[in-house]
Amino acid sequence: MTRSYLRPTAFLDTPIGFDGQVARLAGGLLWHSAYELIEADGDRRVSKRLVPVSDAASLPDEVQPLIQRLAAPRPSLELGPRTIRFDQPQVAAILNMTPDSFSDGGTHLDGPEAAAEAGVRAAGEGAALIDVGGESTRPGAETVWHGDEIARVVPVIERLARAGIAVSIDTRKAEVMEAALAAGAAIVNDVSALLYDDRALDTVVRSGCPVILMHAGDPRNLHTRTLGPDPLLQVYDWLEARVAAVEAAGVPRARIIVDPGIGFGKSLADNLALLNGLALFQGLGCALMLGVSRKRMIGALSNEAPADRRLGGSVALAVSGAMLGAQILRVHDVPETVQALRVWRGLRDRALTGP
Structure with a gap:
């Protein structure tokens, strides 16, 4: 069974001037402009591709909770x-x-x-x-x-x-x-x-x-x-x-x-x-x-x-x-x-x- 993973990548120094193009990672000091979408079948990767943050809504429903977890601030x-x-x-x-x-x-x-x-x-x-x-x-x-x-x-x-x-x-x-x-x-x-x-x-x-x-x-x-x-x-x-x-x-x-x-x-x-x-x-x-x-x-x-x-x-x-x-x-x-x-x-x- 194929499973999807998301790895934040393409980090930027600042979100200023990039509205809608970057996401904040875990409520911290980092912003990224892309996700690496990894598809794996068991212990074998079958595909990977970069997806801009601006296209996150087009990603499969199964990874939408991952997008939310990646962005959610970690409580003190x-x-x-x-x-x-x-x-x-x-x-x-x-x-x-x-x-x-x-x-x-x-x-x-x-x-x-x-x-x-x-x-x-x-x-x-x-x-x-x-x-x-x-x-x-x-x-x-x-x-x-x-x-x-x-x-x-x-x-x-x-x-x-x-x-x-x-x-x-x-x-x-x-x-x-x-x-x-x-x-x-x-x-x-x-x-x-x-x-x-x-x-x-x-x-x-x-x-x-x-x-x-x-x-x-x-x-x-x-x-x-x-x-x-x-x-x-x-x-x-x-x-x-x-x-x-x-x-x-x-x-x-x-x-x-x-x-x-x-x-x-x-x-x-x-x-x-x-x-x-x-x-x-x-x-x-x-x-x-x-x-x-x-x-x-x-x-x-x-x-x-x-x-x-x-x-x-x-x-x-x-x-x-x-x-x-x-x-x-x-x-x-x-x-x-x-x-x-x-x-x-x-x-x-x-x-x-x-x-």
Whole structure:
């Protein structure tokens, strides 16, 4: 059975002077003048063509809901005293309370006070969200008992929450989610998209918190290769199914964030295809998180640079993601990424003032 997809493309600096010829993407800072209409039969693309935004009404009825989702603003997240708006890209700071994460393992193990200070510092540098994790998800990492994971993250979350900082908990385990939410975390970030733990979905539904659903190779083996010849469409379909399931369980779509899972069960070619086609995921009608900071693909593209020498590539990919509509950028290097986004925002603002 043939299925249709729409990818926004032909982006312009400004909509000024192009009435009826451009569409705003997800209520943000981007305007595009065309859609790539992709037709696929199973896992095989059968056709693609560019359709001007001005001709959108002529597109088949089945893609009209996609056009509406692509344009609809992503609602802000109200997280107690903090509000995260998605009319411009936001930064989520990575705070790993682990000894073995691929890039920063052991960095924040001097105690919860020092780790919380690092989180407060990241917030002061411009991070809208601090993403706290207690289990490494690098290839070959050992599974951590939920009690140990709780002991690692809860004292830090409590301190950050008391400081009025928005916190997400990066975990696959319902017990950790419950403890973190009780400690003041406001968002669950699950790399298994609530599939690793049978209680995870109910935990999120009962709490009413927003959730980040990430695509990975397999819920129990995150780096299993499962993608075929068209990773972009395959990841889109998978996330679409997860969003539908989580929404049906009781989480409003406005409180679901999706993440294509760069580096999880994906080859370099897969990752590049996902990054180039990133705007397609806006058709899900959810805010989009992108995590590319210091990842292996940067080393693969830059003479095998080690993790601590990947700042330039990380910032380049973050800005590229922002230019294709990513609403949240999950990063290690907060001030550098925030600065890059502010410069990019300045370019957008100037374009909106006229010629």
